[in-house]
Each structure stands twice: as C-alpha cells, then as structure tokens.
Amino acid sequence: MAVLRKRNRREDQIFVEGNIPMEYLYTVGPTLEPFFRKLKDKGEFNGVKCGRCGTVYVPPSLFCEACFEKMTKNVKLPSKGILESYTVAHYDHLGEPLSKPEIWGLIRLDGADTPFVHRILGDPKNVELGCQVKVKLKAKAKRTGSMNDIDGFVPA
Amino acid sequence: MSKEYPGNPLNSKDFKKALKTKYVPTAEYAWSAGHAINRFLTGLKEGRILGIKCRSCERILVPPRAFCEECFISVDEWVELKDTGTVNTFAISYLDTMANRIKKPLLPAVIEIDGAGGNGFLHMLGEVDPKKIKIGMKVKAVWKPAKDRKGDITDIKYFKPARGGV
C-alpha cells in the first residue's frame, strides 16, 4: 500500500504544535565596535581600506574578502553619499500592510566602495536612483551604538 | 605550532559591556503527524499503544512508522500492544527542559513495550523511588482519564513499576 495517501476528513489530522525558543545576543565584535562607538559618540563614519586592492569597506570588516588580508587602515568618510538603489515597501515582514510606505535604500558613502542598507526618509516622490543623500542622525542622547543611531538618509 | 593564537575571549562582565545586537526569532510550528504517527496518537487518545509490523523482517515497530527503515518498504499491518514494558535505560534529571535546576528529579526512560521485541519509546517514570530504578524493571503505563486525553504522547502520564510500585 502506498505510503502517501490522501486524507479526506480534516478532523482525522493531528497537528503537534511547538516552537524553537531562542534569544540571541550577538557581540558586534572587535572590528565593528569602534565603528559603532564613533557613530554614537561623534556621529561620524569610518571605513577601512584594504592595503592590497584598495577597496574601502563600510561598515568595516576585519579582512578583505577578495585578498584575504587583514585590513587596518582606517578611512574617515563623510556623512553623505549616493543612493545606488531603493525600494518602497507597502507591507511589513509579516505581510501586514504598513500605515505609511517605507523607503529602503542601498547607500554608498562618498569614498567608500561598499553600499549598505538603510531607511530613506521623506516622500517617495523626492527619491531618485543615483541621487545624493545625506545622513540624519538621532540626537546624541538617544544613540546607543548601532545602525539605528542613524534615523535614515534624506535626499540632499 | 606558532605561539600566538587569535581570539578575544570575554568574561561575563566584559560580555555585558560589549556592544551587542539582540534578536528573538519567532519560530512557531504546527507539524502534521503524518500517516503513521497520526494513528499512533489517535491510539493513545483511545488508551491503546499501537505498533506496526514489517511483513519482510517481521519486526514490530513502535513507535510506528510508514515504512521499515531496514527493509525500505512501506508497512501497514497495525497491531495493538500491551501497555506494559521493561526499562531499557533511565536517567535521574535535576534539569528541566530549559536547563533550570529542579529539586524533585524528572525520570526519563526508554521503555521497551512488551511484544515489540525490544522496540519502544522515550517516556517518564513515576511513582518510584529514583534509587530503586533498575534497567530491566517491569513497568506499566499510567494513563490520563479518557476525557483528558487529546492524542499526544502525554496521554500516558508516566510508567510505574508493574508490581505494586516501589
């Protein structure tokens, strides 16, 4: 007899419920910690440059993935850059409609080679691919040393 | 071997001070029991332990499954087994499921169900002095009252020593 068979009556089915109860606290690590502390205390960005290929990474990484070398050269970066791409979201991550659309962008700070994801603030009408954007930080007292110390980026 | 080894260990105090991000995933499931376990759990609701026989190797499989993993054929010859068995192995646990310390120990055991040739399942022992449990001890299931059974492994409360409790 076949292993798989169609169940015709729903009440036949037994479902066993369960979950995977986990809570994670991720250390940002010895490379990212100075980056976040500088963002929190001074509101400034720094990237790191590979001594071999010259790629500037922000947020910084311990090593250049292409050259597989440690990177130690810090590079101060401005708080503005280019919007490499963006999308306008109308639903949240659980599939529920948002009360207001959210704009998410890939921002490459001037002088950096790697973009990162963050919010774009304001009206979607004012956003254009390739436009200049500048950072809007939270007030210093509200900054904790995380990417959310940045409220978002605004078209310049 | 070189002398310097990389790694930045943190003691618990430094861990508290280190910058961290937090994440609590929501991972909730409703697993369908499938062809074989559906029937097994229904059997438990009815107060019976069911097994399934492989027509090729003739093993009585409990917990039952839709196919014999040794012969690799589908199986469907259901058998009702007794609700008695033998303790194959046991532990005396002072940890609960989330690793909290508990004073009154939990007594998990693998119970070989009578008539199943040594096959059986994980369950708990009860009404027994932990110091007196022995591998090979005969046990009998203690069931929840019929109205409280819902088709779950916990329809059996625990297994107790078969001869009047110890």
Added chain:
Amino acid sequence: MPRRVAMIGAGMTKFMRRANDTPKEMAFEASKMALDAAGLELKDIESVALGTAPDAFDGVHMKGEYLSDGAGSFLKPYTRSFVGGGTGVFTGAHGWWHIASGMFDTCLVVGEEKMSSAHPHPQGAFLTIFDNLIERNLGPNLVWIFALEMNRYMTKHNIKKEDIARVSVKNKGNALDHPCAQLGMKITVDDVLNSETLAWPVQRLDISPTSDGAAAFVLASEEVAKRVTDDPIWIEGVGWNVDTTIWTNRDLYYPKYVEYAARMPYKMAGIHNPPKDIDFAEPYDPFDYKELHHMEGLQLCRKGEAPILTREGVTARDGDLPTCPSGGALGVGNPIAATGVMKLCELYWQLRGEAGKRQIPKDLRTGVAQAWGDLMQVGTVVVMRR
C-alpha cells in the same frame, strides 16, 4: 582510483566560552593561519569545504553562506557540510573528495561554531534534537539523551563511574599543554564524582560546556604537496555512517555507526588490526564516557574494555595508545564543528612532531580521528599517516 591527498598546513583560534569575535572573524583567523602554515595564498586555493553545525547555534540563517567569505570562498567553489557533532571530522572526508576525485589540487577546509550568542544558552535549539511529534511534549533536556546512553553503557558492562571519570581527569589535564584550551585544568576523580549531578549518571565535570572557536587546514594533491613541503601528512582513509533516528529502538551500549564508519578508512588504509596498526587516537569526547564508547566502536579494544585501558594508563600520552593527547573536547573545548577539525589538526601536528608540550613521546606513523553527532547516530572517521 582516488588520488592521494595530503594535509599541508593547519591553524585554529583559541576555543573560548564567549568570544567577542564574530563567526566570520574566527573563520578568517583560523583559515588565514592554515594558509600561512601551508605557505599559500588565497589565490592558490581552488576549492573550499566548510563544516558547521546547526544554524540555530550561531543564530544566523544559512550559516554556511554567511561564513563563506571568512572561509576564503569569495568567488570560489564552496560547499558546506553538516552531520551534527560529526561535522568536524567529516570535513576531512568532505575536503578529501575534492582532491581525490581529481577535480581540484587544493582545498581549504574550515570548521566554525559560535554558541555563546544563544542567550543564556542554546537549550532551545538543542530541544529540536528530540522528535517533534512524540518526544518534545515530554519536556526533555538534551542531557537526558547522554544520561540514558551512559547508563545503558555502564550497566551493560558493569562499569563504575570512577573509571569513566578518569577520562575527564586525563583530557582536562592534557589540555593544560594546549595553547588554545578553554578548559585545561588539573582535577581528580573525586572532583568529578563530587561535581553537581545534572541528570544521573551525568555530572558537571563529565561534560564539556558550550564554546566558540574555529579551526582549519589545507589539503593538496600529491604533486602540490611535494612542491610545498618535505613532510606532507596523508589522509589515508575516510568514512562516515548514519544509524536510524529512531534511537529508542537501538541498543545504546555500543555505537554501531562508529564501527561501520571506521570500516571504510581502515580498508582504505590497510588497517587490519586497529590496536596494533594505529598509534594514537582522537575520538570525540564531549562527555567522558563517549571517549570510551567510541574507542570500542573504533575497534581499538573489545566492548567494555576501554575503561580498563584507561585505568591502566594505556590511553595516557605516554601509554601504548595515547587517546585525546590534545585534551579533546573535554579539555580544549567543544565548538561543535571546530572541535572535529581541531582533532584533525592535532593528528597533523602530532605526526609532524609539532605538538609542542603535547607531543607523544614515541614514534608515530598512523593516527585516527573520529566524531559523532545528532541523536547518537552519526559516525565520521578519518585516518592520517606520515
């Protein structure tokens, strides 16, 4: 006919209770160290084989891909393997295929685990080892599985806890000589027997706690190995095997899956009499009784005999069959997949005479490493030879 495969360099991070370093950073440090030891650069690596245990331990989805750039895999053929706790030694087989098949001349093999991110501990992830339909609702704890297996093993062979505790004493003592060890300490059998009972018969000093760390090595074809070093160490045999997850239908006193996994490399390496043909061993020892259990599965002694060998000092570093000279999981630490890779690195360093204070004081030619995982069902075995 598979090609010969050599190990030409190895590296590892410290094993730590909680590392500040991120998983990628640890993978990078170990990988870079292995490359430097082999005298190679990333461009010389043609393929990468990474092993790491469940994503839930590090708390990162698709952990294999996440670790890839830290494992030197930027734009390279990269695969991740996972067989529970058996993963670390399995990476030896996983990497071996790449070279033995003739597809690649070099392979960087990496193992990483960061368990300290799971707060306060990874119990929630460990619970998923139990059957979701008929076991989890009993409210089990991971330690139960080991307690149940340990009890069966002890009762079947009438073994006393003292003899099992000796393994913990030996390995934690051995680890004092390992520069990366998290848990090296001098303890006595009484210390183990007086330690807190978690789930009898398992007590606190019978187990290795959670750990963070990474380890790596470089494999090469015979041609590349001979160009790069005068002293390549050969991977002579690899094996792996899985028993049923229906663990309650098995007799837990003996790990059949380890025996079956060992048959493969023993055949490949021409090992007919393991206790005589093998000079030293690194079986997986997350619990002290597991070292004994696994020694018997590896056919290094008869069933029930391993505790006697331990009592008689045969498995000490200066004995006839040194076992876990590194200090093992009990002494160095147990970042699941990285532990097995550490054991392979230990075979390498011992066979090259580079194990420093841990060096076994006799001529070594053949070593075996083994790991085990999941619901006591996976066996992975690798034999290495000078």
